[in-house]
Amino acid sequence: MTAEPAPRGRRAEYAQLTRRAILDAARDLFVRNGYFETRVEEIAATARVAPATVYAVGGGKHGLLRTLIEAGTTAEDVTRIVARIEAIDEPRQLICFIVHATRTTFDQWSGLMRQVVAAAAREPSVRESLAIAHDSMRGGFQLVARRLATMGALRPGVDESRATDLLWLHLCNAAYFIRTDDLGWSLDESEAWLVDALTTALLATGSRQP
The missing domain is CATH 1.10.357.10 (Tetracycline Repressor, domain 2)
Known part of the structure; x- marks a missing residue:
């Protein structure tokens, strides 16, 4: 008998929600303000996280943009x-x-x-x-x-x-x-x-x- 998969923990769910909020904030700000005019601090404020979290999760602006593009292709x-x-x-x-x-x-x-x-x-x-x-x-x-x-x-x-x-x-x-x-x-x-x-x-x- 196959064991049921363990339920996802709250920490994993929070991490996914945080990543989604950062990506959504980055996309919105890139579209409205342009890539160069968007600052990591603005992305962090819009996503309601610390700037360090943006770097940790997305790797800064370049990493976020690349993730957005790759997500669109897959x-x-x-x-x-x-x-x-x-x-x-x-x-x-x-x-x-x-x-x-x-x-x-x-x-x-x-x-x-x-x-x-x-x-x-x-x-x-x-x-x-x-x-x-x-x-x-x-x-x-x-x-x-x-x-x-x-x-x-x-x-x-x-x-x-x-x-x-x-x-x-x-x-x-x-x-x-x-x-x-x-x-x-x-x-x-x-x-x-x-x-x-x-x-x-x-x-x-x-x-x-x-």
């Missing part, structure tokens, strides 16, 4: 997205799905990523965190490209590598910032345009029907 939503990509077997439906998934992710993370991009030019540690986000996103696009290639759906002259590049060109955060910030497009407008543009750019004629 969240349950990401796991579900990967599973759905692998399950869809109709090319245009797959394009519709990845467009909607990136639109939803951008809506959730654009505030933080805007500050990360702004800070990356001046801070190597922030560039490392940005690279983690980019690698995760590009990995997802490569999976989509591979699925389309396996279906035989890619248009002539577009292989898996070029398809990955085209998905990145249209769906990376920088492309979303151009459409929303520079052009003033709504996310609905952007999503509709992306489905049409990527269907034309990626799919062979016979694979473009809904």
